[in-house]
Amino acid sequence: MKWNGKQWKLLALCLLVMAMLIAGCSGGGKSTGDTGGTTSNSGGGSSQGNQSSGDSGGKSETVTVKFTNFSASGDNEKHLQKMKEEFEKQHPDIKVEIETLAYDDYFTQMQTRVASGTAPDAYELNYENFVSYAKKGVLLDLTPMFGGFDTSVLNKNALEAFSTDGKQYGLPASFSNVVLFYNKDLFDQANVSYPTSDWTWADAEQAAEKIRSLGDNIFGIYQPIQFWEFYKKVQQNGGSLMNADMTQFTVDTPQNVETLQHMVDRVLKTNVMPTEAQMAGMGDWDLFKSGRLGMLVTGIWAFPDFTQNITFNWDIEVEPGNTAKATHFFSNGLVINKDSKVAEAAFEWLKFMSASREAAQIRVDAGWELPAVNYEDVLDKYLQVTPPNNKKAVFDSLNYLVTPPVVEQNAEMTDIIGLHLQAARDGVKSPADALRDAQKELEQRIKLQ
Amino acid sequence: MPRVSKHNGWFAAIWFLLPCLTGLILFNLIPVAGAFTLSFTDWDGLKPIAPKDGVPAFVGLDNYASILGGDEFWRVLRNTAVYIVLYIPLILIASIAAAMLLHRPYRGVSVYRVLFYIPVLTSWVAGALIFKSILSPEYGGVNDLLNQFGIKGPGWLYDPNWAMPGIVLASIWKDMGFFALIFLGGLQGIDSSYYEAAKIDGAGPWRRFRHVTLPLLSPITFFVTVICLIFSFQLFPQVMIMTDGGPHGATQVMVERIYRYAFSYFKMGYASAFSFILFAIIFLFTWLQLKLQKKWVHYDA
Numbered sequence: 102m103k104w105n106g107k108q109w110k111l112l113a114l115c116l117l118v119m120a121m122l123i124a125g126c127s128g129g130g131k132s133t134g135d136t137g138g139t140t141s142n143s144g145g146g147s148s149q150g151n152q153s154s155g156d157s158g159g160k161s162e163t164v165t166v167k168f169t170n171f172s173a174s175g176d177n178e179k180h181l182q183k184m185k186e187e188f189e190k191q192h193p194d195i196k197v198e199i200e201t202l203a204y205d206d207y208f209t210q211m212q213t214r215v216a217s218g219t220a221p222d223a224y225e226l227n228y229e230n231f232v233s234y235a236k237k238g239v240l241l242d243l244t245p246m247f248g249g250f251d252t253s254v255l256n257k258n259a260l261e262a263f264s265t266d267g268k269q270y271g272l273p274a275s276f277s278n279v280v281l282f283y284n285k286d287l288f289d290q291a292n293v294s295y296p297t298s299d300w301t302w303a304d305a306e307q308a309a310e311k312i313r314s315l316g317d318n319i320f321g322i323y324q325p326i327q328f329w330e331f332y333k334k335v336q337q338n339g340g341s342l343m344n345a346d347m348t349q350f351t352v353d354t355p356q357n358v359e360t361l362q363h364m365v366d367r368v369l370k371t372n373v374m375p376t377e378a379q380m381a382g383m384g385d386w387d388l389f390k391s392g393r394l395g396m397l398v399t400g401i402w403a404f405p406d407f408t409q410n411i412t413f414n415w416d417i418e419v420e421p422g423n424t425a426k427a428t429h430f431f432s433n434g435l436v437i438n439k440d441s442k443v444a445e446a447a448f449e450w451l452k453f454m455s456a457s458r459e460a461a462q463i464r465v466d467a468g469w470e471l472p473a474v475n476y477e478d479v480l481d482k483y484l485q486v487t488p489p490n491n492k493k494a495v496f497d498s499l500n501y502l503v504t505p506p507v508v509e510q511n512a513e514m515t516d517i518i519g520l521h522l523q524a525a526r527d528g529v530k531s532p533a534d535a536l537r538d539a540q541k542e543l544e545q546r547i548k549l550q
Numbered sequence: 551m552p553r554v555s556k557h558n559g560w561f562a563a564i565w566f567l568l569p570c571l572t573g574l575i576l577f578n579l580i581p582v583a584g585a586f587t588l589s590f591t592d593w594d595g596l597k598p599i600a601p602k603d604g605v606p607a608f609v610g611l612d613n614y615a616s617i618l619g620g621d622e623f624w625r626v627l628r629n630t631a632v633y634i635v636l637y638i639p640l641i642l643i644a645s646i647a648a649a650m651l652l653h654r655p656y657r658g659v660s661v662y663r664v665l666f667y668i669p670v671l672t673s674w675v676a677g678a679l680i681f682k683s684i685l686s687p688e689y690g691g692v693n694d695l696l697n698q699f700g701i702k703g704p705g706w707l708y709d710p711n712w713a714m715p716g717i718v719l720a721s722i723w724k725d726m727g728f729f730a731l732i733f734l735g736g737l738q739g740i741d742s743s744y745y746e747a748a749k750i751d752g753a754g755p756w757r758r759f760r761h762v763t764l765p766l767l768s769p770i771t772f773f774v775t776v777i778c779l780i781f782s783f784q785l786f787p788q789v790m791i792m793t794d795g796g797p798h799g800a801t802q803v804m805v806e807r808i809y810r811y812a813f814s815y816f817k818m819g820y821a822s823a824f825s826f827i828l829f830a831i832i833f834l835f836t837w838l839q840l841k842l843q844k845k846w847v848h849y850d851a
Contacts, residue, residue, distance in 0.1 A: 377708040381688035
């Protein structure tokens with residue numbers, strides 16, 4: 102039997118329905134993008150209460166800015182919501198559509214969406230990913246939009262962090278630096294004076310050893326042996342991971358070997374810092390909170406947790422240096438998708454979140470990291486919240502900020518260095534061997550311009 | 551009598567196959583073909599694909615050459631081999647043993663069957679986290695137990711030599727129930743007259759197991775070995791949760807590398823090439839096993 106006309110028709114119909122379904126699915130993403138695009142935007146430049154109806158058509162047109170972020174996930178969604186409401190009050194012609202994703206899937210998802218052309222207008226990136234995105238040319242250069250935007254309200258280092266090759270691709274949203282936390286009670290018990298801002302490595306070592314001798318289960322100091330600590334630590338010792346014009350790695354220089362030796366000795370020689378096995382899967386924060394750790398080098402994002410969960414006395418100080426002082430910070434930036442049809446409006450939202458007094462105030466009130474701004478009155482309020490009593494150290498640390506070396510293959514570079522640092526930490530390789538191997542692997546795998 | 555032509559059969563079949571086939575084509579064949587194409591490019595996984603603008607650029611066999619020419623691939627393969635050498639014999643022994651226990655008719659055996667199967671249903675995240683704490687060098691249950699016998703336990707997941715065995719332990723716990731169930735099905739398919747005959751001939755329990763059960767179970771054993779080998783090459787969630795590839799690279803395996811290259815190093819082309827090498831390896835081993843099965847697999851007539 103041959104297929105008759107009816108059967109062919111049926112098959113064709115089936116295929117057609119399927120094709121429509123498929124088209125419908127993929128069309129969904131596009132059509133929403135188009136609605137954003139059809140509304141020509143001019144209201145972006147003017148700020149407060151802009152009711153002008155000079156736009157084409159006479160109808161008051163509102164644009165929608167899609168914004169995706171990870172840092173509000175968890176407890177802070179309500180604070181972000183507050184920022185959005187405040188922003189929309191000031192810009193009645195702009196609506197912000199917020200999407201908050203969990204940190205764990207965020208970058209996988211964002212990568213897929215950027216590649217498929219369905220990225221939101223504006224989104225958040227952490228510093229490590231920012232560089233890769235910027236160098237691959239998927240972000241909008243914000244510099245031409247700056248106009249009258251006064252960048253002096255922003256922290257200079259944080260702002261600079263989000264520029265690459267002389268172009269500003271992002272604005273800093275929040276900001277956290279790293280300081281030395283210490284357990285006052287343990288210092289008292291060991292009869293050691295508290296850290297001061299001009300402490301050096303040697304001072305910290307002495308204190309750590311005295312505290313370590315208090316008990317088998319009590320440790321002097323914890324400073325993770327990983328990339329982020331290491332790039333800063335080498336600068337405290339006059340070294341660096343790359344030469345000044347970033348054309349060559351300088352990972353295995355004698356100063357750097359000395360630095361790593363110092364970090365590793367804490368674990369393997371004096372054991373003032375626990376080994377991985379002694380930590381047994383416990384986090385460094387938990388060790389500190391349990392009252393068994395004298396000093397901890399970590400970020401100020403620990404404040405809310407420590408304030409809530411610690412019963413002993415603790416405080417902070419600027420991190421000790423060796424031949425020089427150096428501190429580092431983490432920052433999350435806000436960027437605009439290169440293909441966004443509502444870039445102007447998106448930039449207004451970015452400016453608001455990053456640099457406005459209102460957003461900064463909401464952040465400080467919520468204890469949601471530190472806004473990257475210089476408004477003294479807002480920051481004063483931040484200082485008044487205790488513990489820690491010496492909150493000034495957060496700002497004092499900013500005087501010594503160093504920025505990480507940044508390359509296009511950033512994640513790959515940090516993983517390579519991290520892997521070799523771990524080998525040294527666990528005593529599998531000597532620090533000199535580990536850094537020599539790291540240098541070799543970096544030269545093989547990482548392209549520098 | 552109605553004449554059944556080949557065309558007619560096709561026509562009827564296509565309607566039933568269509569829903570499945572569409573899914574297969576859309577979600578398997580097209581992506582696979584896409585990934586294969588990408589494996590010859592330098593795509594970074596971020597820039598929208600626009601062949602006119604030269605994104606992504608074709609690099610020929612460069613990706614394959616640099617994977618096979620680098621140290622990393624062989625190191626990762628060695629790690630996988632360690633896993634396979636430990637995992638396959640242990641899982642076969644454990645699941646056959648469990649199946650033998652569950653095969654006997656005694657009160658409440660179905661409760662035990664459920665208990666053995668629970669780990670299979672548990673999510674890897676939960677299972678891996680539990681094993682992380684059980685294997686903790688200082689406070690974990692395993693080292694506590696070893697201490698009772700005066701043995702100082704290793705650092706497990708923190709020791710480059712013991713991390714992979716630690717992951718194997720977790721995998722055995724998780725997969726044993728699944729394979730035991732398959733073996734149980736095999737055991738129940740063995741005709742009891744074989745055992746009676748062996749008994750009459752004076753064979754003890756061990757000889758009955760060795761000369762009746764094992765040979766008649768060999769088709770199942772074959773199937774399980776093939777599946778286990780494929781699973782082993784695709785090892786991933788355990789590693790990501792328990793060690794994240796550490797300590798210093800001792801548990802880096804292929805899928806972990808593929809994920810890393812695709813989603814944190816922005817080398818989608820390289821990752822695609824890596825996954826086709828993985829495919830070739832799995833294909834080769836499965837083909838080899840099919841070839842070798844004639845030597846040891848008995849199909850009951």
